[in-house]
Amino acid sequence: MKFLPLQTPNRTIMTPGPVEVxxxxxxxxxxxxxxxxxxxxxxxxxxxxxxxxxxxxxxxxxxxxxxxxxxxxxxxxxxxxxxxxxxxxxxxxxxxxxxxxxxxxxxxxxxxxxxxxxxxxxxxxxxxxxxxxxxxxxxxxxxxxxxxxxxxxxxxxxxxxxxxxxxxxxxxxxxxxxxxxxxxxxxxxxxxxxxxxxxxxxxxxxxxxxxxxxxxxxxxxxxxxxxxxxxxxxxxxxxxxxxxxxxxxxxxxxxxxxxxxxxxxxxxxxxxxxxxxxxxxMEEGLDNRFARHRLHERALMAGLEAMGLTLFGDKRFKLPTVTCVNIPQDVDGESVRRMLLDEFGIEIASSFGPLHGKIWRIGTMGYSCRKENILKLLTALEAVLIYHGVRINRGEGAQAALSMYGKQRKESAFSSVVHR
Missing domain, CATH: 3.40.640.10 (Type I PLP-dependent aspartate aminotransferase-like (Major domain))
Known part of the structure; x- marks a missing residue:
């Protein structure tokens, strides 16, 4: 039997681990x-x-x-x-x-x-x-x-x-x-x-x-x-x-x-x-790195909620690197995950135990925690949910995330002027 050289598909990995290297x-x-x-x-x-x-x-x-x-x-x-x-x-x-x-x-x-x-x-x-x-x-x-x-x-x-x-x-x-x-x-x-x-x-x-x-x-x-x-x-x-x-x-x-x-x-x-x-x-700096994770977490959360989805768990104690989303009623969560992977090359995670089939888990960790990944996920998830017959606020998810990024740019520019 002859095996071809190793080739793996390109993926956008938005799970709680492993993430993109x-x-x-x-x-x-x-x-x-x-x-x-x-x-x-x-x-x-x-x-x-x-x-x-x-x-x-x-x-x-x-x-x-x-x-x-x-x-x-x-x-x-x-x-x-x-x-x-x-x-x-x-x-x-x-x-x-x-x-x-x-x-x-x-x-x-x-x-x-x-x-x-x-x-x-x-x-x-x-x-x-x-x-x-x-x-x-x-x-x-x-x-x-x-x-x-x-x-x-x-x-x-x-x-x-x-x-x-x-x-x-x-x-x-x-x-x-x-x-x-x-x-x-x-x-x-x-x-x-x-x-x-x-x-x-x-x-x-x-x-x-x-x-x-x-x-x-x-x-x-x-x-x-x-x-x-x-x-x-x-x-x-x-x-x-x-x-x-x-x-x-x-x-x-x-x-x-x-x-x-x-x-x-x-x-x-x-x-x-x-x-x-x-x-x-060390090059990025721990505080800057933590701020980056919080920014993309906020953009993701804003996008999901603007879309009409609800988040799982107590927000006061939310893990900044993982966002859990309640699967809409009467939706096959695994079918949504498969379509995201097959059609858009995006992987998100299901869950375990009492939460299996009830939530999706989206990781924003390390190198995967980037603006282009957040926007790509929100856009793809909207398309897949519409395909599955879910009533959502069309076009709102990515726009809410973009607004969050725009707000951050303005705050950073103001901070830069103040501290000159």
Whole structure:
């Protein structure tokens, strides 16, 4: 059988991840391979660590990527600090809270969950009250839930966890690089990001950072896990959880430290991609980048509502990088998605669990978060909805977005004059 050279269709990807990769990142991935202990490559590793500290807004010693998808970073963080029977509290307000629960339970944690209706978030006081009641070793929580388009406020929870000596682990996969994740100011102990969302890098790495509170746990376990072999055999015989090898932060620390103790073969081209993605973020500046995401979010929301569609979720706690839209009554949401993809080359997402078939999820993340993408989506969605017999306000969606962009230009011009 003969296979043709790889050819993929051009797409405008407006999902909550993966998103379009910045062309400069793709170009960086074609850079020649270096050996993982070549001084030129270890210098790149050091640069990436420093860039990640900037991204996470932290002075933490440890900031490096886990080789694997975002889930690998979450698992590495949790497996390295959970011991059999540890109490873990997980507030759930969407699909990915359940993922945190499953991972913690697989490694032997005693998990307590509290839940909120999808489309809402927790009052921080409710979480703090539960922390006082449960007295967990760890609280694990999602910052931005792509399944519901909601974002959980963390600052009060972080302060309370620190005061009560509870470790706070945060899944910031959907928020890092698109909206503020202030690790040090919010007193977050361990934070996990992802490359395939707001960083506009292919899926395959999970940037993480953690402080000395987590490192203390990691190093204390290192002494036990590398202890007498008979003790490990006994643990295995009694069914106790043994720390993962691949996701062992103590070994990964040795690899990312100046010691460079071999743990795995680094994903060279992915590290090039991550470095370039981070370089572009630093070039744009975090505050400017966050403002860009908010602008295109506002234009999208204005366009959808002008069209006559309604948004899902509490707007007060909306995730700036994901907009959830209620599917009009009696409309086949999957048929709309297929037509957008087949006829216009635009991909948007469906949803999960209780929201499956009820909402569309539109991502405005990283390189996908551009004016031409917003206008193209609104124009195409209008055409597809009309084709499906939906009564909408024709011609209003794109015009509302254009008005939002025009307003922003005027405000920027005025600000520029005032500050001369």
């Amino acid at each position: 910045d062309p400069r990142v793709l170009q960086a991935m074609s850079t020649p391979i270096l050996g993982q202990f070549d001084p030129a490559f270890t210098s790149i590793m050091n640069e990436v660590m420093e860039m990640l500290r900037y991204l996470f807004r932290t002075d933490n010693k440890w900031a490096f990527p886990i080789d694997g998808t975002s889930r690998s970073g979450i698992e590495a963080m949790l497996v390295s600090i959970i011991e059999q029977g540890d109490k873990v509290l997980i507030p759930i307000y969407g699909r990915f809270g359940y993922l945190l629960t499953e991972i913690c339970e697989r490694y032997g944690a005693d998990v307590t969950t509290i839940e909120r209706e999808w489309g809402t978030v927790f009052d921080p006081e409710d979480v703090i009250r539960e922390i006082k009641k449960v007295q967990p070793k760890i609280v694990a929580i999602v910052h931005g839930e792509t399944s519901t388009g909601c974002m959980q406020p963390l600052e009060e929870i972080g302060k309370a966890c620190r005061e009560m000596d509870v470790i706070l682990v945060v899944d910031a996969v959907a928020t890092i690089g698109g909206t503020d994740v202030n690790v040090d100011e919010w007193q977050l102990d361990g934070v996990i990001g992802g490359t395939q969302k707001c960083l506009s890098v292919p899926s395959g790495m999970a940037p993480i950072t953690y402080n000395d509170r987590i490192e203390k746990i990691v190093l204390s376990r290192k002494k036990v896990e590398r202890g007498i072999r008979t003790e490990l055999d006994q643990q295995m015989a009694t069914g106790q959880t043994i720390i993962s090898n691949y996701f062992d932060l103590s070994q990964l620390q040795d690899y990312w430290s100046p010691r460079r103790l071999n743990h795995h073969t680094e994903a060279t081209s992915m590290l090039y991609a991550l470095r370039e993605g981070l370089r572009l973020i």
